[in-house]
Amino acid sequence: MTRATFMLKSCFSGKLASWVLLTALIFSFSTLATADRLTVYTYSSFTSEWGPGAQIKEAFEAQCACQLEYISLDDGVSLLNRLRLEGASTRADVILGLDDALIEEARSLDLVQPHGLELQDFNFKSELAWQDKDFLPFDFGYFAFIYDSETTQPVSSLAALLESDASVIYQDPRTSTPGQGLLVWMKALYGDETADAWSQLRQQTVTVTKGWSEAYSLFLEGEADYVLSYTTSPAYHQIVEETDRYQAAKFSEGHPRQIEVAAISRHAKQKELAGDFLAFLLSETAQEILPVTNWMLPVIEGVDLPEAFGDLIQPQAVGFTPEQIHQQRQQWIREWRSAVSR
Known part of the structure; x- marks a missing residue:
């Protein structure tokens, strides 16, 4: 083989390899561009x-193309x-992370549509009595x-917490679902005297954060x-950090x-x-991911949980229906703002 022939073949082989690579890249980008995108x-x-986001994404994309x-x-x-x-300009296909205290407000704002799924197809825990x-x-x-537990002796009631000199961090009920949960908690326990309870808690409050992550990090x-x-927060520390x-x-x-x-x-x-994604969230795959990444409890029966979940406190539930919260939420927020700004 002459040097010229060798160089010609080498050049051709190099161009062929480049063409194959380019074609593969174009095909790959084309596939990504034409794939359905769920926001x-x-x-x-x-x-x-x-958090659970990455694992949920990987598992769902593996089955949805x-x-x-x-x-x-x-x-x-x-x-x-x-x-x-x-x-109407929203990019959202799925809304993930409201809670039952917000569903009536979201519905009244016409933000959602029927999911179209058969509830009997999912083995929901009976305590949820889900029918929405x-x-x-x-x-x-x-x-x-x-x-x-290494620095604080726990109190056994909310009343005892408010009467103590313990310092507290909680979340803003205008931006955070835990903060809104405290709003419901205070109203359920103190009724007409809730404003006084908020004023008492104000004396112990280090800060009120926009969301859960910031509050927990500061703690x-x-x-x-x-x-x-x-x-369920202690389960995270026990499983991930191996500490109680x-x-x-x-x-x-x-x-x-x-x-x-x-x-x-x-x-x-x-x-x-x-709709497929909502159904996936109720699959055994997703329900096993969520407890050990989102550190909450599964909503369907039969999900195996780590031993640490058996050590969690088992509280009695208090509060209001979603309809009651929707009717009173703005008034409760005004009451909170007035009490903590005094």
């Missing part, structure tokens, strides 16, 4: 590096506020004040004796229950795919 609005802790895109906000109430502002045609639960839990940095979180240092104080008056929900946006461009 899910959710809260920031869901999509954090330790689609792309799942998250758009995240600070917390559930922030999510509702964003959807209210966007209206627009929203589906994907996990649930109970609000609680978390404390560091772990030692900024307060208690932080508003969930009865952080515990939930069990209150004799009871604890509010939160059911986190997902729904199809009224303006969804991928309605069928959105």
